[in-house]
Amino acid sequence: MGAVSDDVDTLRLWRENNERKSREILEKWRETLGKNVDKLGNEVHVILEQVCLAALDCFQIDLAHICISRLYKEFPDSLRVKKLEAMCYETNENYEGALKILNEIIKTDPTNSSARKRKVAVFKAQNKIIEAIKELVEYLKIYMADAEAWQELSELYLNEHDYNKASFCMEELILHNPHNHLLHQRLADVRYTQGGFENMELARAYYCQALKLNPTNLRALYGLQMVTSSLAVSSRSTPQKKKDNAHLAQWACGEIKKLYTEKK
Amino acid sequence: MSGGIFYRILVIVGFVSLFHSAYSAAQHRSYLRLNELDFLGLPLDISIQAIFSLYLIVYGVLQVSGKFKEIKASAELDNKSWGTFRNIPSFYTFSHRGKAFSQFYQPPTTKSHLEEVE
Numbered sequence: 001m002g003a004v005s006d007d008v009d010t011l012r013l014w015r016e017n018n019e020r021k022s023r024e025i026l027e028k029w030r031e032t033l034g035k036n037v038d039k040l041g042n043e044v045h046v047i048l049e050q051v052c053l054a055a056l057d058c059f060q061i062d063l064a065h066i067c068i069s070r071l072y073k074e075f076p077d078s079l080r081v082k083k084l085e086a087m088c089y090e091t092n093e094n095y096e097g098a099l100k101i102l103n104e105i106i107k108t109d110p111t112n113s114s115a116r117k118r119k120v121a122v123f124k125a126q127n128k129i130i131e132a133i134k135e136l137v138e139y140l141k142i143y144m145a146d147a148e149a150w151q152e153l154s155e156l157y158l159n160e161h162d163y164n165k166a167s168f169c170m171e172e173l174i175l176h177n178p179h180n181h182l183l184h185q186r187l188a189d190v191r192y193t194q195g196g197f198e199n200m201e202l203a204r205a206y207y208c209q210a211l212k213l214n215p216t217n218l219r220a221l222y223g224l225q226m227v228t229s230s231l232a233v234s235s236r237s238t239p240q241k242k243k244d245n246a247h248l249a250q251w252a253c254g255e256i257k258k259l260y261t262e263k264k
Numbered sequence: 265m266s267g268g269i270f271y272r273i274l275v276i277v278g279f280v281s282l283f284h285s286a287y288s289a290a291q292h293r294s295y296l297r298l299n300e301l302d303f304l305g306l307p308l309d310i311s312i313q314a315i316f317s318l319y320l321i322v323y324g325v326l327q328v329s330g331k332f333k334e335i336k337a338s339a340e341l342d343n344k345s346w347g348t349f350r351n352i353p354s355f356y357t358f359s360h361r362g363k364a365f366s367q368f369y370q371p372p373t374t375k376s377h378l379e380e381v382e
Contacts, residue, residue: 017344017348018348018349018351018352018353019348019351020351020356022362053353053356056358057356057358057362058362058365058366059358059362059363059365059366059368059369060366060368061368062368087356087358090357090358090359091358091363093359114354117354117355118354120355121354121355121356121357124355124357125357125358125359126359148352148354148355151350151352152352152355155350179341180341180349181341181342182341182344182345182346182349185346186346213341214341214342216342219346
């Protein structure tokens, strides 16, 4: 019994942290959870959903079907289960079928946001990035407060090398969640990739903010080091700025070294 | 650590003084009872002593307890990496190489199929 509740806890942790870990989930399912489905308590449905997603990720269609039919037995009219069915179609690369189901879901429940998000994913899976962006922009006109969607849109724009729009999405995310160092670091990454004097200066500011929020963000340290060392030799910097940037680069270098000696 | 010992003594002195003022208050009540006088309130010096010793204790404890930690709004984010943060379940796509590792997957290897895709 201990092993089962341990595994349930691990799965919950992964679920809450958005970790993909599909193969590990399936292993746990094969070893303990699958044999003890009746003992899972009130989390059984969420776990079935999670295992179903993991199964689709590893192309274990029959396991996914088992999960879905179990869930259907419990909730015959559930749109959430129907969405899983659509995902099954996606895995089999039957994108028309998937879209049909998703459109049905949206028709019965126009406020169903997850089905709309799946539509974006369907386009993405077919590598129709432009369509996916269009769909997602439409979605964001309705659900402006959906941080996940903004993040996805930013990734899609990055795929299309549209850095300005991607950084706009990142800025929107920072407004949603100003204390998240990862977002600041990401926006700095985008600005640094864009290049140019002004963008470099912006990147430096955002890297610094990320480090202020979390001094152990190694990626931000590296970024800061690179940005400041290129600003230190930039022809558009004043001598005072050059000095400051060189100083900052040195500091970042020292911090990186310190972090690595601590890790050892 | 000499400062630490000093503040510790300060806390002890504060407590002793607080107990002393409580004791004086009790004495005062029994004095009133013995002389059959009405209770009109504590004498001023006892109240001042009680309040003063309270502040002494508070100050001493604050110094003894050590340095305060900053309250961080995002402490739980410190150990997260961008890799897990950017992973959003609602936008999963399944057309990735995970398929190829499955025993149920039949890869489309025939030449005619490849031409179809073209």
